[in-house]
Amino acid sequence: MTDDQARSNRSTEGMVDYNAHSSAQRSAVAGHAATISQLVQSIGAVRPEFRLADYGCGPGLSTINVARPAIDAYRMLDGEGPIAVCHADLPGNDWNALFTLLSGPEGYLEGQNGIRPEAAVGSFYDRMLSDASVDLATCFAASHWFSHAVHLDAPGTVWFADLKGEARREMATLARNDWVRLLTLRAEELRQGGYLLVSTLGSVPDPEEANGAAASGRGIYRAIQVAAQSMADDGLLDQAILDRFVFALWFLTEVEAKEPIESDPDLSKAFAIEQVTVVPAPANADDVFGALIDDPAAYARAYTGYTRAFADTTLRTQLFGPAAKNGDEAEALAKEFYRRFEALYRAHPGTYRFELWLLTVILRKR
Numbered sequence: 254m255t256d257d258q259a260r261s262n263r264s265t266e267g268m269v270d271y272n273a274h275s276s277a278q279r280s281a282v283a284g285h286a287a288t289i290s291q292l293v294q295s296i297g298a299v300r301p302e303f304r305l306a307d308y309g310c311g312p313g314l315s316t317i318n319v320a321r322p323a324i325d326a327y328r329m330l331d332g333e334g335p336i337a338v339c340h341a342d343l344p345g346n347d348w349n350a351l352f353t354l355l356s357g358p359e360g361y362l363e364g365q366n367g368i369r370p371e372a373a374v375g376s377f378y379d380r381m382l383s384d385a386s387v388d389l390a391t392c393f394a395a396s397h398w399f400s401h402a403v404h405l406d407a408p409g410t411v412w413f414a415d416l417k418g419e420a421r422r423e424m425a426t427l428a429r430n431d432w433v434r435l436l437t438l439r440a441e442e443l444r445q446g447g448y449l450l451v452s453t454l455g456s457v458p459d460p461e462e463a464n465g466a467a468a469s470g471r472g473i474y475r476a477i478q479v480a481a482q483s484m485a486d487d488g489l490l491d492q493a494i495l496d497r498f499v500f501a502l503w504f505l506t507e508v509e510a511k512e513p514i515e516s517d518p519d520l521s522k523a524f525a526i527e528q529v530t531v532v533p534a535p536a537n538a539d540d541v542f543g544a545l546i547d548d549p550a551a552y553a554r555a556y557t558g559y560t561r562a563f564a565d566t567t568l569r570t571q572l573f574g575p576a577a578k579n580g581d582e583a584e585a586l587a588k589e590f591y592r593r594f595e596a597l598y599r600a601h602p603g604t605y606r607f608e609l610w611l612l613t614v615i616l617r618k619r
Contacts, residue, residue, distance in 0.1 A: 309395025
């Protein structure tokens with residue numbers, strides 16, 4: 254894999270209809286509301302202001318649900334102290350939608366005083382805020398994405414968990430390096446006594462899986478492979494392009510998440526580990542949309558909408574675009590892909606279900 258190939262574009266940008274199809278992400282945030290409140294109470298009142306930074310914030314609802322319990326908990330400590338809420342994400346985020354939501358009935362500004370919302374635009378694999386300026390740093394459903402797109406020989410699969418041999422070793426190295434970089438940068442931005450809370454999709458040991466671990470969402474990514482391969486078999490996609498396409502992400506196990514923090518001298522000096530766990534999601538862990546399974550059409554629509562929300566730009570820029578002669582042809586390929594993807598879920602409800610294990614990492618800045 255050459256450097257030019259690896260750094261050709263971002264791993265993901267421009268999520269599609271994210272608020273409408275991010276129920277799993279919002280559920281994960283809601284499950285950590287009490288933890289967010291406890292961390293704020295542990296930090297205590299600070300001056301000149303309490304600063305929350307949500308990295309990979311997305312276009313609105315999830316990051317608002319991060320801010321609310323933090324604001325409520327801090328107001329119990331300090332009824333008048335200034336609070337800054339920094340929303341940090343890539344330039345392609347829908348910033349207009351986000352700041353419209355903040356001031357509306359679903360936001361956290363209405364009826365509040367002394368709260369300053371702000372944005373930090375860039376990648377959380379780069380510095381986003383100044384030294385020792387953050388009290389509570391959060392990152393929900395974002396840290397599993399790599400810092401850049403990946404192109405390698407991956408015939409038969411579009412995701413990391415089914416890779417073998419050198420391709421898997423390359424992906425594992427990229428995943429570890431990005432995880433270390435994310436943690437190192439947050440250590441610089443956090444104040445002493447501040448906390449980092451990371452919650453994202455994880456993997457659990459499973460001897461029946463090819464690489465000894467079951468990763469969240471394995472059904473979705475295998476369904477993507479099936480739909481894409483059917484198009485290649487019908488001559489609609491270039492097989493060579495599909496064989497080099499892989500989603501630039503990795504869902505860490507507990508061991509993978511903890512190992513660099515304990516072994517890297519800078520990270521072990523910077524952070525005390527409060528928690529590193531991977532557990533089933535509190536609701537619908539066996540099938541995120543399992544409540545709809547008796548209605549195959551609705552079940553299939555839910556999975557298609559969810560997949561479009563997180564995968565559409567990646568598929569268009571790295572699979573459909575390179576396989577098409579022009580924009581209209583790429584659009585036609587995308588339309589055909591989602592038609593086949595939805596038909597797969599409608600015909601086989603439950604076969605490609607989204608199982609969800611959540612990784613939680615809580616670190617205290619020494």
